[in-house]
Amino acid sequence: MKKVYIETMGCQMNKSDTERMLGMLSHLGYEETKDSEQGDLLIVNTCSIRQLSEDKAFSQLGVWGKRKQANPSLKIGICGCVAQQKAKSIFKRAPYVDFVLGTHKIYALPEIIERINKGEKVCECTETNTTEDNLAKNFEIKRVKGVNAWIPITEGCNNFCTYCIVPYTRGRERSRLPELIIKEAKDALNAGFKEITLLGQNVDSYGKDFKDRNYRLADLLRELNAIEGKFRIRFVTSYPTDITDELINTVVELDKVCEYFHIPMQSGSSAVLKAMNRRYTRETYAKIVKKVRDMVPDVTITSDFIAGFPGETEEQFEETLSAIDEFELDYSNLAAYSPREKTVAAKWVDKFIPEEVKDERFQRLNKKVQENCLKSNLKYVGREMEVLIENFYEHKGKMINTGKTRNFKTVHIPCDRDLTGEFVNAKITGTKTWYLQGEIK
Ligand code: SF4
Structure with a gap:
């Protein structure tokens, strides 16, 4: 059997795409290896959320390119968000790459492998329609053995936050059909997985795009909860203003759905939130978090924050620190602002915050998150x-x-x-x- 090595960067959505690609490749006689030295086919599944991850992907390709000089039969591919964004230009920067595969076209992988094996260089990065997407997502998954199975339920995003590349790399929001999701969940449970995590950039808007049915995340959770056996269900990520009372009630009522919400706030300042094109204020976020806490006993609420968004003043940054305390956020993922090509905020060069200020704010945020995480953990000692x-x-x-x-x-x-x-x-x-x-x- 030939061997494939996939280096996966970035979010859980990429991990899920890697599992799908491994499933397709297994039909073509490829077996996964965890050692890139053993691979006949090397793929980097990229993330473009930050410049650092993009640089990492190209440096990985560079290493493999050198290996290809000694072994010309080695095949090299790049997929994920950087591939979607940079498309054909990747061949100029890394001429040893055999294929570039965008986020909308992973189902084309078998055909691409056939073409590169004939010596062609292939770039498949155009967007697809929903039917093709559903087709793409129906491929057999070769799951990485484990306890938790990740199942994408939506792809893309319509929110266009001014700092975010996702709507450009993953396209507009599309929901996968419930019957596909339920089948995947049953298959994973039959294979021994004990936890299902439903994935999407904005899971709470699941089903809004269905034309033929009125079916939302709460309905999906009910159907999944009815599957027999002992297992858990989670869902990430929630957009604050899309969390409905029905959804919160569903979490309370369904025994397999866990008491956990990931609700990115991004900034504690209403003015910065407006500049980010987030559709809520600090006050609205406060109400949502309070409602979730009041309705769901022992709930954990985690968040995401960006330090040093263009134009962020010291006072506005301090509002973020106070938000973490005031809303008792149990844990938060942090990032220093990194301008991404095509996004609106990347053009506000005159408002960019100096690197050393961003770093210093990041460190202060990190300290705040640590304090709150410990405080949150202390509540459970003795339980x-x-x-x-x-x-x-x-x-x-x-x-x-x-x-x-x-x-x-x-x-x-x-x-x-x-x-x-x-x-x-x-x-x-x-x-x-x-x-x-x-x-x-
Ligand atoms: S909600 Fe905003 S931050 Fe999240 S994926 Fe969509 S555009 Fe990006």
């Missing part, structure tokens, strides 16, 4: 919680099982037996900044 074990490893001579509670807290449990994939009841005995410590009851 008994159900943990789904995801990993088993050795640390300083001790064997540790790590897993997640329903509300997405990581728990480390010392135990000599590998419990991966099992649900265990743990007594929470202590906490560190990023994780809880527990023992099996």
Whole structure:
């Protein structure tokens, strides 16, 4: 069998696309290898959210390009958001690349492999329509063995936040058909997965684009919850103003749907939110978070923030720090602002914040997130919680099982037996900044 190595960068959506590509390639006689040196086909699945990840992708291609000089039969491909954005120009920068595959065309991979094997150079980066998309997403998935299966339910985004490249690389929002999602979920559960995470840039608007049915995320959750067996369901990411009361009630009512919401706020300042083209103010976000907390006991709410958005003043930045405290956000992903080609904010060069100021704000945000994460964890010390074990490893001579509670807290449990994939009841005995410590009851 030939071997394929895929280097996956960026978000869970890319990880899911990698699984789909591995599924297609297995039909063409390719077996996955985790060692790029062993690969006959090398693919980098790229992310263009930040300049750093884009640079990393090209440096990876450079290394492989050198290897190809010694082994001309080696095939090299690039896919994901950078491929979608840069298309044919990639051949100029990296002439040893055999194919460039955009985010809308992954279903064309088998045909592309056939063509590159005949010596052609191929670029497939145009957008597709919904029918083609559904076709694309119906390919067999070769899931990376594990506990959690990621299932995309929407692709693309209509929000056009002024800093974000996603609407340009992933296109407008399209919902996948519920029957495909349910089949994928059943297949994953039959294969032994214990958790389903529904993925999308904005999962709460799932189904808005269906012309032939009135079917939304809450309906999908109900159908998935009705599948027999013990497993958990999660969904990410939520756009604040799209979270409906019906959805929150569904989380409360359905036993398999976990008490966890990822609700990116991006900035604590209403003025910055307006400049970002986010459709809410600090006050609106506060109301949404309060409602979720009031309705869902023990809920974990996580968020995303950007430090140093163009024009952000020190006072506006401090509003972000105070928002993390005021809304008791349990954890937040952070990024320093990075201008992305094509986006509106990238043109506001005169408002760019100096790198050292951005870095300093990023560090202060990081400290705030750490404090709040610890504070949030402390609430659970002494409690008994159900943990789904995801990993088993050795640390300083001790064997540790790590897993997640329903509300997405990581728990480390010392135990000599590998419990991966099992649900265990743990007594929470202590906490560190990023994780809880527990023992099996
Ligand atoms: S909601 Fe905004 S930040 Fe999120 S993917 Fe869409 S455009 Fe990007």
